[in-house]
Structures are given as structure tokens and as C-alpha cells.
Amino acid sequence: MYGVTGATGELGSLVVSQLINLGVQPSSIIGLARNRSKAAHLEKQGITVRIGDYDDQASLRKAFTGVDRLLLISGSEVGKRAAQHQNVIEAAQAAGTKTIAYTSISRADTSNNPLAPEHKATEELLRHSGLTSVILRNNWYAENYTGDIRAARDSGTIAAAAGDGKVASASKSDYAEAAAKVLVSESYDGMTLELAGTPWNYEQLASAAGKALGKDIRYERISIEERKQRLVAAGMPEAGAAFYAQLDESIAAGTLDISSSDLEKVLERPPLSLEEQVKKLL
Structure with a gap:
């Protein structure tokens, strides 16, 4: 089973659509949402919608039951994201999830971008989690x-x-396509991709x-x-x-x-x- 957090957001919805385009059965996709009313378009596609909040680890553990490969789309609340992402990672561990792909930022480990510290912290959490991870450093x-x-x-x-x-x-549509391709393929496991x-x-x-x-x-x-x-x-x-x-x-x-060709390589076309x-x- 594939899981996508933030599935009702713009990027998450695009990832779900791309998974289906890649041949994944909707019944094999679990979309995480905080509000079921915003997930009607996903349920109409046959996606299983589960309610979970990045601030509520118990809800996340329940939502991730049966998820083997999870896309963690970084939270939107700057200043709270490292703690929220830790909740997601620990919940995934408890639920038996094996792989997490995470949407980070360019050169998160060395960047002076004000958004980088929380991404760097999340990458470090993943490295020490014991889970297989793929770091998607979206520019x-x-x-x-x-x-x-x-x-x-x-x-x-x-x-x-x-x-x-x-x-x-790059456009969110290109990042979403890349994320979906990484999620369905084990060939990127353990890699850090500068997209x-x-x-x-x-x-x-x-x-x-x-x-x-x-x-x-x-x-x-x-x-x-x-x-x-x-x-x-x-x-x-x-x-x-x-x-x-x-x-x-x-x-x-x-x-x-x-300058990186990682996005083009994953897409198998120029972005x-x-x-x-x-x-x-x-």
C-alpha cells in the first residue's frame, strides 16, 4: 500500500493522480487528510482517505496501518515542522511502514535558506529512524x-x-510526477535527489x-x-x-x-x- 500525506493539498492531490497514471490501483493508495470534507475528490477516485494530523501521533499511527511506502509532504507550519515530521516518522515506525520519501529543500544540510533548518532536522531524523528513506530535495x-x-x-x-x-x-506537476515515480520504485531507496x-x-x-x-x-x-x-x-x-x-x-x-539533472532523470524527460x-x- 502507498500512503500520501497532505493528500488534499495541491501537491498531494497531484501525486495521487500521478500514482494512478502510473498504473497504481486507487484501492492501493491511502490519502492522509485532516478534514474529510476536503477529500471528497479523492474518495470519488476510489482512494482510501484516512484522517490524521501531524500534531496527533496517535491519529497518524492509525492512519498508516498497512502503508508500506509513504510520501511525507513537508508541513506548512514553519517553526512546527520538525516536531510534526518527527510525529509522522515515529508513527510510521510504529505502524510498520518500511519506506518514507520526504519532500525537502535544495542542499538542506548546508543551505542558509531560512526554510532549510527544519528540513535538515527531518532528514537527520529519517537517517536515524531505521526506515529506508528517499530524500526529495525540491528546489x-x-x-x-x-x-x-x-x-x-x-x-x-x-x-x-x-x-x-x-x-x-520546477512546477508542482513535475515534482509530483517525480515523487510518484520514486514512491513506486525501489531503485531510488536510500538516495538523496536534488530535484x-x-x-x-x-x-x-x-x-x-x-x-x-x-x-x-x-x-x-x-x-x-x-x-x-x-x-x-x-x-x-x-x-x-x-x-x-x-x-x-x-x-x-x-x-x-x-544545477542538477536528477529531476530530468527521474522524469525521463526535461522538466x-x-x-x-x-x-x-x-
């Missing part, structure tokens, strides 16, 4: 730029404090957005402080604005600039180009 989701690109339709700019930093993003697209900078992002929107879009370079001020002015709490500005700063420092990624966002 960056193209979907993270949906708001910026749509706003550029009116503003004509994409503003960031990322300097000349590069990002090797990334072709690196691009923000000038190239603006150009790709302009082509997709049919108008001139330019990259507006702003300071870290101005980035924070603009986010606060748009209604974001100061702590959140400071965190997002820190992400920009880490991109400028090169934390997401990585979507930047231009194709941007078109999917509109």
Missing part, C-alpha cells in the same frame, strides 16, 4: 510566483530583493512573464528593507514580512542556484522550462 515551486506574475499584469513589474540570485524552480529545473534570474522571470502576458514586464530591484515595508503595507504582519524578505536575501546569496512554468500560472 522551489514555480507556483510561489503566481501572485507576483498576476500582479505584474497591472503593475508592469516584478519587485524583489533577490539581486542577481538564481532559482532552479531542480534550469536556474533562472529575476530578469528572466520578468521576461517570461512579459511573453506570457503579452506586455513589457521589468524586474524592479528593491532593498531588503523596502521589501519588508511593501509587504507590511500590503497587509502582511511584520514577522511574516521579515521572513519573506529573508527568503529574498537567501535567494540573492545563491541558496536556490543549483518544464521557465516559460512553460509561467504559462501554467496564468
Whole structure:
């Protein structure tokens, strides 16, 4: 049996669909959800939906019963994820799960990206768990730029404090396909995969957005402080604005600039180009 955590989320739902595309019977897939009402689309496909919460290890142990290979999609609550992921890993151990694939971040063990520490901690938990693991170091989701690109339709700019930093993003659909292929094949067991697209900078992002929107879009370079001020002015709490500005700063420092063919090898085709990624966002 295959298990997918966060199965009602965008990435999780895509993984479930990809598993079915790969020939996995829906009855062999268990989707973990916190809210059954949000899982109706999965149940209509014949997926077994089980309720489990990353903060409730008992619910996870019950949900993972019979799961042999599990995809742990990292939680969304920054600051709580290491503890939540520990609950998932310990519950999987207790349930008899043999393999966990985990969605991490590029170079989690050495990166200064503010998101990296919890991913590094989770990777270490997996290494010491006694379970077989596959680390899927997803670089960056193209979907993270949906708001910026749509706003550029009116503003004509994409503003960031990322300097000349590069990002090797890929679409969630490509990451989901890779995760599904890893889940159904033991050939990746024990591996750490750096999953990334072709690196691009923000000038190239603006150009790709302009082509997709049919108008001139330019990259507006702003300071870290101005980035924070603009986010606060748009209604974001100061702590959140400071965190997002820190992400920009880490991109400028090169934390997401990585060249790797792992994603292409798993997909057995090139991942979507930047231009194709941007078109999917509109």
C-alpha cells in the first residue's frame, strides 16, 4: 500500500493522480487528510482517505496501518515542522511502514535558506529512524510566483530583493510526477535527489512573464528593507514580512542556484522550462 500525506493539498492531490497514471490501483493508495470534507475528490477516485494530523501521533499511527511506502509532504507550519515530521516518522515506525520519501529543500544540510533548518532536522531524523528513506530535495515551486506574475499584469513589474540570485524552480506537476515515480520504485531507496529545473534570474522571470502576458514586464530591484515595508503595507504582519524578505536575501546569496539533472532523470524527460512554468500560472 502507498500512503500520501497532505493528500488534499495541491501537491498531494497531484501525486495521487500521478500514482494512478502510473498504473497504481486507487484501492492501493491511502490519502492522509485532516478534514474529510476536503477529500471528497479523492474518495470519488476510489482512494482510501484516512484522517490524521501531524500534531496527533496517535491519529497518524492509525492512519498508516498497512502503508508500506509513504510520501511525507513537508508541513506548512514553519517553526512546527520538525516536531510534526518527527510525529509522522515515529508513527510510521510504529505502524510498520518500511519506506518514507520526504519532500525537502535544495542542499538542506548546508543551505542558509531560512526554510532549510527544519528540513535538515527531518532528514537527520529519517537517517536515524531505521526506515529506508528517499530524500526529495525540491528546489522551489514555480507556483510561489503566481501572485507576483498576476500582479505584474497591472503593475508592469516584478519587485524583489533577490539581486542577481538564481532559482532552479520546477512546477508542482513535475515534482509530483517525480515523487510518484520514486514512491513506486525501489531503485531510488536510500538516495538523496536534488530535484531542480534550469536556474533562472529575476530578469528572466520578468521576461517570461512579459511573453506570457503579452506586455513589457521589468524586474524592479528593491532593498531588503523596502521589501519588508511593501509587504507590511500590503497587509502582511511584520514577522511574516521579515521572513519573506529573508527568503529574498537567501535567494540573492545563491541558496536556490543549483544545477542538477536528477529531476530530468527521474522524469525521463526535461522538466518544464521557465516559460512553460509561467504559462501554467496564468
